[in-house]
Structure formats: structure tokens, C-alpha cells
Amino acid sequence: xxxxxxxxxxxxxxxxxxxxxxxxxxxxxxxxxxxxxxxxxxxxxxxxxxxxxxxxxxxxxxxxxxxxxxxxxxxxxxxxxxxxxxxxxxxxxxxxxxxxxxxxxxxxxxxxxxxxxxxxxxxxxxxxxxxxxxxxxxxxxxxxxxxxxxxxxxxxxxxxxxxxxxxxxxxxxxxxxxxxxxxxxxxxxxxxxxxxxxxxxxxxxxxxxxxxxxxxxxxxxxxxxxxxxxxxxxxxxxxxxxxxxxxxxxxxxxxxxxxxxxxxxxxxxxxxxxxxxxxxxxxxxxxxxxxxxxxxxxxxxxxxxxxxxxxxxxxxxxxxxxxxxxxxxxxxxxxxxxxxxxxxxxxxxxxxxxxxxxxxxxxxxxxxxxxxxxxxxxxxxxxxxxxxxxxxxxxxxxxxxxxxxxxxxxxxxxxx
Amino acid sequence: xxxxxxxxxxxxxxxxxxxxxxxxxxxxxxxxxxxxxxxxxxxxxxxxxxxxxxxxxxxxxxxxxxxxxxxxxxxxxxxxxxxxxxxxxxxxxxxxxxxxxxxxxxxxxxxxxxxxxxxxxxxxxxxxxxxxxxxxxxxxxxxxxxxxxxxxxxxxxxxxxxxxxxxxxxxxxxxxxxxxxxxxxxxxxxxxxxxxxxxxxxxxxxxxxxxxxxxxxxxxxxxxxxxxxxxxxxxxxxxxxxxxxxxxxxxxxxxxxxxxxxxxxxxxxxxxxxxxxxxxxxxxxxxxxxxxxxxxxxxxxxxxxxxxxxxxxxxxxxxxxxxxxxxxxxxxxxxxxxxxxxxxxxxxxxxxxxxxxxxxxxxxxxxxxxxxxxxxxxxxxxxxxxxxxxxxxxxxxxxxxxxxxxxxxxxxxxxxxxxxxxxxxxxxxxxxxxx
Numbered sequence: 001x002x003x004x005x006x007x008x009x010x011x012x013x014x015x016x017x018x019x020x021x022x023x024x025x026x027x028x029x030x031x032x033x034x035x036x037x038x039x040x041x042x043x044x045x046x047x048x049x050x051x052x053x054x055x056x057x058x059x060x061x062x063x064x065x066x067x068x069x070x071x072x073x074x075x076x077x078x079x080x081x082x083x084x085x086x087x088x089x090x091x092x093x094x095x096x097x098x099x100x101x102x103x104x105x106x107x108x109x110x111x112x113x114x115x116x117x118x119x120x121x122x123x124x125x126x127x128x129x130x131x132x133x134x135x136x137x138x139x140x141x142x143x144x145x146x147x148x149x150x151x152x153x154x155x156x157x158x159x160x161x162x163x164x165x166x167x168x169x170x171x172x173x174x175x176x177x178x179x180x181x182x183x184x185x186x187x188x189x190x191x192x193x194x195x196x197x198x199x200x201x202x203x204x205x206x207x208x209x210x211x212x213x214x215x216x217x218x219x220x221x222x223x224x225x226x227x228x229x230x231x232x233x234x235x236x237x238x239x240x241x242x243x244x245x246x247x248x249x250x251x252x253x254x255x256x257x258x259x260x261x262x263x264x265x266x267x268x269x270x271x272x273x274x275x276x277x278x279x280x281x282x283x284x285x286x287x288x289x290x291x292x293x294x295x296x297x298x299x300x301x302x303x304x305x306x307x308x309x310x311x312x313x314x315x316x317x318x319x320x321x322x323x324x325x326x327x328x329x330x331x332x333x334x335x336x337x338x339x340x341x342x343x344x345x346x347x348x349x350x351x352x353x354x355x356x357x358x359x360x361x362x363x364x365x366x367x368x369x370x371x372x373x374x375x376x377x378x379x380x381x382x383x384x385x386x387x388x389x390x391x392x393x394x395x396x397x398x399x400x401x402x403x404x405x406x407x408x409x410x411x412x413x414x415x416x
Numbered sequence: 417x418x419x420x421x422x423x424x425x426x427x428x429x430x431x432x433x434x435x436x437x438x439x440x441x442x443x444x445x446x447x448x449x450x451x452x453x454x455x456x457x458x459x460x461x462x463x464x465x466x467x468x469x470x471x472x473x474x475x476x477x478x479x480x481x482x483x484x485x486x487x488x489x490x491x492x493x494x495x496x497x498x499x500x501x502x503x504x505x506x507x508x509x510x511x512x513x514x515x516x517x518x519x520x521x522x523x524x525x526x527x528x529x530x531x532x533x534x535x536x537x538x539x540x541x542x543x544x545x546x547x548x549x550x551x552x553x554x555x556x557x558x559x560x561x562x563x564x565x566x567x568x569x570x571x572x573x574x575x576x577x578x579x580x581x582x583x584x585x586x587x588x589x590x591x592x593x594x595x596x597x598x599x600x601x602x603x604x605x606x607x608x609x610x611x612x613x614x615x616x617x618x619x620x621x622x623x624x625x626x627x628x629x630x631x632x633x634x635x636x637x638x639x640x641x642x643x644x645x646x647x648x649x650x651x652x653x654x655x656x657x658x659x660x661x662x663x664x665x666x667x668x669x670x671x672x673x674x675x676x677x678x679x680x681x682x683x684x685x686x687x688x689x690x691x692x693x694x695x696x697x698x699x700x701x702x703x704x705x706x707x708x709x710x711x712x713x714x715x716x717x718x719x720x721x722x723x724x725x726x727x728x729x730x731x732x733x734x735x736x737x738x739x740x741x742x743x744x745x746x747x748x749x750x751x752x753x754x755x756x757x758x759x760x761x762x763x764x765x766x767x768x769x770x771x772x773x774x775x776x777x778x779x780x781x782x783x784x785x786x787x788x789x790x791x792x793x794x795x796x797x798x799x800x801x802x803x804x805x806x807x808x809x810x811x812x813x814x815x816x817x818x819x820x821x822x823x824x825x826x827x828x829x830x831x832x833x834x835x836x837x838x839x840x841x842x843x844x845x846x847x848x849x850x851x
Contacts (some may be wrong), residue, residue: 062509129605130594132761146600162764173751173758175767186771195830200789204779211845219720223846232771284575335578335585 018142038276039389040261040320041153042303043175045136046282047131049291050327050344051372053104054118054361058097061364065331069288069338071101077108079357095357097410103296106303114355115306115315116347117407119381121362123343123374127326131282131340134325139176139399141379152382154180154274155397156390161229164390166273167264169257175212178275185224185233193237196353240267246311254278258305266312272390281324285335298322302349319389319408321381322347329370343374346381352409381404422451425681428709429689437708440469443817444711451673451719452476452705455729458808460516463538473705476517477554477698486513489740493539500741502539503754506546507747510728521697522549524672526754529564529596530762531573532671533755534728541569541623542755554698557665558656561597565652571620574760579619581633584612591760592655602660603640610637615648656695659687666690666700673701674710676766683711686778715819717850720769723750725851726778730785730843733813736783736800745794746784770849772836779844786840798830800806806835814842823847 032202052069076099078113078164097117100108110116124143128134133146140148150158157164158180168186178184195201208231212224240263240396254276261274278298283291302320309315327344343362362372383394385401388410395401435442445464446456453460464472489508493501494507510519510559533542545567551558564570565588571577581586589612593603617632618625622753637646640654655661666686670678678686686704693699721729727746731738744754751774757763783789784796809825811819819827827841842848 036565047552129598130590131759132594133600168771173764174771186773190775200783203788204783207841208779208844211823211827211841216822216846219718219850220846222822223775223849226770226772226775227846233772284585285578332579333585334580334583335575341587 035272035391037389037391038265038267038274038314038318039385040318041177042258042302042320042322043170043177043277044281044322044324045131045135045277045279046324047134047326047328048281048294048324048344049283049287049338050324051330051341052291052338052344053101053295054120055099055101056068056097056361057099058255059361059364061330065364066067067332068336069332070235071099072223075102075104076100077105079108079111092318095383098357098361100299101292101295103292104299107299110303110306110349111355115351115353116355118357119348119376119405119407120213120357120359121343121372121375122323122378122381123326123376124347124378127342127368127371127374129326129340129342129371131321131325134382136176138325138378140324141382150180150181151175151177151179153177153326153395154184154277156184156386156392157182157184157273159392160390164273164392165271166275167261167269167271168275169260170275170277170307173247175275175277178273183222183229188377192234195229196234225410229362238262238267240269245308247304249304249305249308250297250303252297254297254402255301255304258301259308259312261306262305262312265309265314265318265375284333284339285337287337296365302347306349310351317352319348319350319352319385322349323378323381327372330364330367330372331370342368342371344372346378348385349380350408354407354409358405358407376405377402381407384408425679428682429703429707431703431706432708432711434469438711441465442468443716445472446470446816447711447716448579448705450834451710452701453520453732454510454725455732456813457732457735458582458813460732461816462641467796469711470706474698474702476515476705477521477702478515479518480514481491482509483512491542493543497539497846499533499537499542499741499754499755500744502533502543503739503744503748503756506754507728507744509739510724511731511740516728516732518550519782520699520724521553522546523722525549525553525560525671527670527757527762527765529570529571530757530760531567532757532759536569536572538569538572538623541572544571545709546755548627554701555696557661557695557697558653560697561592561652562649564596564646565592565615565618566625568620568623568625571618571625576615577619579612580631581613581616581629584609584616584633586612588612588615588618589651594653595761597655597664598658598660602605602658602664607639608670610639610646611636611651614639614646640706645808657749662690662695662706663687665695665697667695669701670704672719673704674714695799704705717746717847719851720766721849721851722763722769723752723774726750726843726849727781729851730814730839731798733809734785734800734805734839735783736798738799739795739797742784742794742796746777746796750774750781775849778849782840782843785843786836788836788840802835805839810835810842811836814839814848819846820845 027094055071055076057071057073063070072150078099079095088298126355137143139151141152142148157166164177166184167177168184174184174186202257205317208227212227216224243263249255257276280294306315309318313404321345324344326342327342333339368372379398379402384404384407386392386394442465445461448464449456449460467475486509489505493505512518531545536542548563548567552563574588574591575585586608589608593608594600613633614637619628624824634645636643639651667683670686690700724747727743751769752763785798790796823845
């Protein structure tokens with residue numbers, strides 16, 4: 001079933017869920033005639049060990065610094081020489097010496113199809129090794145300022161004046177990245193979708209309408225709007241609920257979140273931005289097995305999502321961006337784990353990706369206090385997806401001009 | 417804060433004078449009951465009203481004998497050794513224990529020194545840490561820090577055992593400065609590295625703190641520009657005496673207990689008051705909760721109710737009992753999983769408590785309280801004297817300051833006069849998400 005946004009709106013109106021917040025109403029009407037490119041951001045929380053994700057396995061310095069954790073030739077999954085496989089996968093500097101972690105077979109297949117762009121050495125100046133600070137920096141795109149309360153996507157959404165809708169499928173609170181003037185719905189407890197159409201659910205809706213009928217002021221007005229828009233969103237989700245899914249997603253929390261994003265995208269849900277998170281990457285001790293499992297979940301989940309989008313005919317307009325707040329220290333610690341580091345790779349997965357390796361692996365000869373130095377500012381990645389995927393001028397969002405990277409084969413679009 | 421408030425920051429912390437600064441009445445007493453403890457049980461509000469605004473706060477922190485069930489649920493959790501039972505035991509104590517203000521302060525410190533069972537994976541150690549917050553949470557901050565730095569759950573949480581001479585692990589040192597005592601920006605990376613050396617050898621063995629002398633680095637360290645052969649206790653003392661500490665802790669307490677936006681003048685006064693009390697949180701709170709700013713209009717209903725306020729507070733207000741397990745699960749579904757904060761930074765609190773999902777969980781809980789539906793998980797099994805609740809009037813129990821105009825008619829119309837339905841409506845109103 002492919003519910004158009006207009007009929008989606010009508011459906012919610014028929015169910016008696018009024019008043020529909022004007023912001024959402026406007027968004028849906030405008031979007032019905034415009035763009036359909038979608039950005040899915042996947043956050044790996046805790047600091048993913050980038051060095052053991054995209055691995056320079058031929059480099060003696062890598063093997064030397066990771067006496068117990070290094071992936072060896074024969075185990076690691078080589079990304080291969082340019083030209084191997086189909087599409088443009090494998091192209092890029094140094095691809096022959098790079099491999100993916102042995103648990104990432106599914107992602108390696110995608111790479112060979114040309115659907116994965118690996119951006120090497122991503123970070124920002126004067127890196128913070130605090131999870132919170134560094135995550136805040138990635139979320140706000142403002143390394144130089146503290147206490148910024150608007151996220152890079154929240155700011156984008158605000159600037160679009162309702163053109164861009166977003167949905168959060170993550171943990172217990174809205175990520176800072178999505179914070180801004182407009183409320184972003186979150187999706188976690190899906191049983192409600194079924195509940196609302198029962199008699200008790202109808203009674204609840206009636207009561208909530210009554211309790212929230214009148215305007216309030218200040219904080220309470222915000223809660224009122226939240227209650228109303230939550231109900232509205234649930235009705236929309238109900239319509240997507242029973243869509244058949246063409247592919248098998250792995251049974252993990254991440255797999256489930258990606259599946260929901262996939263279902264909603266395939267069903268034509270009004271969001272242009274999806275935000276997902278996947279935690280557990282703070283591998284200070286005994287990381288070998290736990291990190292392998294995390295990467296396996298990532299690889300299989302992302303692969304299923306991409307195949308789902310392909311089956312839905314959407315992979316060319318859906319772009320998945322995978323990042324973490326920092327990489328980890330080059331040298332493994334004495335607890336068979338790794339401590340907080342700096343630069344790390346970012347992955348971009350899409351049918352429209354310019355597959356391959358973008359940029360050189362950061363040098364082991366020029367470390368920053370034991371950590372890899374970045375050569376590519378993360379705001380260049382943001383600038384790329386903001387302009388190419390969301391059709392937004394990146395400059396005001398990022399507070400400066402950042403040169404785009406050549407990661408996507410997508411035509412230029414009119415900005416809003 | 418407006419200009420006038422800023423100008424009178426010093427007076428803001430002076431004792432509230434009934435009749436001069438405003439009336440001393442039931443809404444005022446209910447405000448103190450909600451903030452210091454959980455909810456507005458009529459008998460608690462009555463006691464506070466009689467004691468008056470100056471005497472009431474200190475008395476709320478006096479320990480009273482606990483009912484048998486508190487001991488029973490805790491010992492069951494220890495016997496079973498599982499974290500879920502420990503979560504239930506704490507939820508039980510919040511709901512039925514004798515000293516809700518002490519439990520709330522323990523919850524504050526739990527969020528501050530946020531340690532998670534997800535890593536510690538030991539119910540006994542987790543409950544022991546919460547007990548530490550009950551025992552030392554109202555005393556001098558330095559004593560609390562000393563307890564926390566030796567707390568077995570904390571040592572497991574922040575990798576104490578891998579902090580050894582020659583191979584320092586910075587985890588505790590970093591969080592001590594960033595999150596526990598000073599706040600970001602008040603120390604350098606070098607301070608962290610050096611402080612980590614001072615805590616080398618602070619290990620945990622068989623579930624107990626153990627000073628592993630062989631792993632301790634006795635060399636000279638330079639922290640905050642001072643050099644010496646510092647040990648862990650020296651670092652704790654230097655942290656507690658650091659000028660940023662009083663500011664950091666008093667500001668955080670204020671935001672938790674009074675309102676989320678103290679201005680810079682007021683922050684200075686808070687820090688000064690905190691120092692005056694010798695860093696004793698209990699004394700500081702007794703003054704703060706009896707102050708003019710606490711009883712000001714700006715502070716009323718200015719704090720987003722946390723999941724503990726919302727759940728435990730609602731049940732206490734109507735004198736209800738409920739399944740402790742379901743209670744703990746309800747809180748978790750609203751974003752507050754006891755003994756499992758999302759990260760070492762604790763819960764963000766404030767507006768972050770309210771999202772589509774957590775609001776739905778609140779609606780579901782409210783339906784559970786009214787017996788309309790156990791939708792959303794574990795049956796709540798609420799028992800209450802509904803006749804008594806009906807006689808007191810749910811609207812005046814939950815809104816002693818008067819039912820907000822915007823919902824007045826609707827709440828009454830929606831309920832048809834039934835006490836349970838009226839309770840559900842009160843709890844689902846947007847106004848009820850603030851305490």
C-alpha cells in the first residue's frame with residue numbers, strides 16, 4: 001500500500017483526530033508536490049573503533065599497535081582493487097590495502113555493489129575525547145561553541161519552515177541533532193498504534209481531545225502540542241503498520257529500528273529525515289567479541305535496509321549516513337580494549353552513492369597524542385547531504401562554508 | 417530571571433516570611449511536598465502546613481523507621497541477586513517508605529554519580545551505592561565523594577581495577593572533574609591524567625574496596641597547578657575545595673529542586689550558601705526549600721515532573737499501593753530506568769523527560785492507576801480507598817492551587833463524577849506534567 005500524503009491526511013481527519021497541528025498540516029501539503037529524497041542518520045554511540053572497522057591491515061603500524069585486537073590478513077575482508085566487483089566499489093586511494101572487519105561480510109557485499117562510500121579520517125579541530133562533548137559537537141556542528149541547544153538537523157528543519165519532516169527512532173530522549181524550534185516526533189512504543197483503534201483507545205482519544213482543546217501558554221502549551229501531534233503521528237503510523245516487508249531484517253534492536261525506517265519510507269511516510277541510534281561502542285575492555293558483534297549487527301542491518309529500499313524502488317533516493325562521536329586510540333589499552341580517540345571513517349550507503357574509498361587512511365606517522373588526525377572535517381559530509389539530499393543551503397546551518405565531498409550521484413536541486 | 421530578581425539574588429535565599437512574601441497556605445505546603453519528596457499525600461501536606469515553611473524542610477530529611485516491607489523487598493532483591501528485583505525494591509521504598517525526601521535526594525545523587533547495572537551487573541553492589549546516597553547524601557559533599565570513590569559499584573563502573581601504576585586509566589579521574597565535582601571547563605587534560613595516577617590502586621576485590629598498594633603510583637603529581645605526592649583523597653579534597661565545585665553542585669541542586677533557570681547572580685549566591693553550610697547538602701537544602709525563591713511564583717509548577725515524580729507522586733497523592741515491579745517498569749518506559757541511567761552523565765531531565773513516547777507511557781500509566789487498562793506492560797495492581805479519594809476530590813488533591821481553568825470543565829465533564837476517571841483525567845492533563 002502506498003499511502004499518499006494527501007490521503008494520509010484525509011485518513012487522520014476521518015478518524016476524528018482534530019485539530020491537526022498547523023505545522024504538520026502545512027508540511028504534508030507542501031511535500032505532496034515536491035521532493036522525495038530521504039536522509040537516514042545512524043549514530044553509533046560510545047565511540048566506534050573506526051580503526052577496526054575500516055582496517056589498514058597491510059600497515060605494520062596497525063599490527064604493532066593492536067597486538068591482541070588486530071585483524072590479520074586472511075581474517076579481514078579486503079575491499080579489493082579498483083575494478084573488482086561491480087559498479088565503482090573498490091575505487092579510491094589505498095583500497096587495496098584496506099579491509100572491513102571480518103564480521104562485516106554483508107556490508108562488504110554492498111561495497112562491491114558500489115553502494116558504500118567510505119569517507120576516511122573524519123573529525124574536527126581540537127578534538128574532545130569526552131563522549132558528551134564530542135557527541136554534542138557532531139550533533140550541533142559547532143565545535144567552537146558550548147551549550148548550543150539547536151542541532152544541525154533541527155536547524156535544517158526549522159529553516160525549511162515545515163517542508164522537511166523528521167522522525168526519531170532511538171533511545172529515551174530526542175537527540176540534540178534534532179532539537180530546534182519544531183517538535184520532532186519519536187517512535188519507540190509501537191503497541192499504541194493498535195491500541196488506539198480499540199474502544200478504550202477511542203475513549204482515550206476523546207478524553208485527550210477534551211483535555212487539550214483549549215490553548216495554553218508557555219511550557220504547558222508545548223506539552224499540549226506534543227500530546228496532539230503525538231496522536232496525529234500515531235494515526236499515520238497505523239497506516240504503515242501492516243505493510244509487507246520484502247527482505248529479512250536481522251533480529252536485533254538496530255535491525256528492528258532500521259526495519260521501521262524502511263517500512264515508513266516504503267509506505268510514503270511524510271518524514272524526510274530519520275534519526276536512528278545504536279549504542280554500546282564504548283569498548284574500553286575486552287572488546288574483541290563485543291565489538292565484532294556490534295559490527296555484525298551494523299553490517300547486517302544496513303544491508304537489509306539497503307535491499308529493502310532497493311525492492312521498494314527507493315534506494316536511489318535514500319541515503320544512509322553512519323557516524324560515531326569519535327574513533328578510538330591507535331594503541332590498544334591494557335584491558336584488551338581501546339580508549340577514546342579522534343578521527344574515524346564515516347559511511348554513506350545509498351543506491352546513489354559514489355562507492356569506494358574517499359580520502360587516504362590517516363597516517364600513523366603523524367598522531368595527535370596517540371590518536372589519528374582527521375583530514376576531513378565532518379561538516380563537509382554534512383554539507384554534502386544537506387545540499388544533495390535535503391536541498392538545503394548548508395552554510396547557515398553549519399555556520400560557515402564547507403566544501404562538499406563527491407559522495408553522491410544526485411543531481412543538483414533547487415534550494416528552498 | 418528579570419532584573420529585579422537578579423538584584424535581589426541575596427534576598428532570594430533568605431527565609432520565606434508568611435504574610436510578607438506571600439501567604440503560607442495549602443498550595444505552598446503542597447509545593448514543598450512535591451519537590452522535596454513525591455506527590456502530595458494529604459497527611460504530609462497537613463504536617464508541612466502546621467510546621468511552617470522554615471521548620472518543615474529540615475524535618476523532611478530526618479530518618480524514620482521504615483515499614484517491614486522495605487526491608488523485605490530489599491533482602492529479597494539481595495537473595496535473588498537480580499537487578500530487576502533491586503529496581504522493584506527501590507521503587508517500593510519510594511512509594512511506601514517513611515522518608516520520601518531522602519529517597520528523592522538519593523535519586524538526585526544516583527543521577528549525578530550515574531552508575532549503571534548494565535555494566536556493574538550486581539544487584540547487591542547497586543543497592544549498596546544507593547544506600548550510600550541515603551547515608552551520606554545530606555552530609556558534607558567531600559564525605560560523599562570519598563564514599564563514592566571507594567564505592568565498589570563505582571569502581572567497577574569506571575574501570576578502577578585497570579587503573580594501575582604506569583598504566584593509569586583515566587575514566588574515574590575524567591568523570592570526577594567533568595561530571596561529579598567541577599563541570600567541564602574547570603580543569604585541563606593534564607589535570608585528568610595526573611589525577612588518574614593518584615587513584616591508581618583504588619581497586620575492588622570480592623565486592624569490596626581494596627587499596628592495592630602495589631598498583632599505586634606514589635610519585636609526584638601536578639593537579640590544578642599544585643604538585644605533591646597526591647593520593648586519591650588529596651584529589652577529592654582539592655576537588656571539593658575547588659571554587660567551581662560549590663557553584664556546580666549548588667546550581668544542579670537548584671535546577672532539580674527549584675526551577676531550571678537561575679541567573680548568574682543567583683548562582684553566585686547559591687555557591688556562597690553552599691560554602692557557608694560547609695558543603696552539607698542537607699543543610700543547604702533545608703535553607704533552599706524554605707527560601708523566598710523556592711516559594712516564589714516563578715518556581716511553582718516550573719519543573720517537569722520526572723517519571724518518579726509522575727508515578728510515585730501520583731500514587732502517594734491518592735494514598736494508593738501498587739505493584740513495585742510494575743512501578744519500576746512504568747518509570748523505565750518513561751525514560752527513567754532505576755539503577756540503569758543512560759550514561760555516566762545521568763538523565764538529562766527537564767524538557768527531555770517529555771517526548772511522544774514518554775508522554776504515551778504517562779497516559780498509559782494514568783489509565784493503569786484508574787484501572788481502565790493495564791496497557792503498556794506489567795499490571796499495576798493499584799489499590800486505593802476510592803471513596804476517600806472521591807470525598808477529598810481528585811481535582812483538589814492534584815491541583816490544590818485550583819484546577820487549571822483550561823481543563824476545569826473538561827475534566828469534570830469527562831469523568832461523570834467517578835473518582836477513578838477523574839484521577840485519570842487529572843494525570844493526563846498537560847498541567848500535570850509539571851510539579
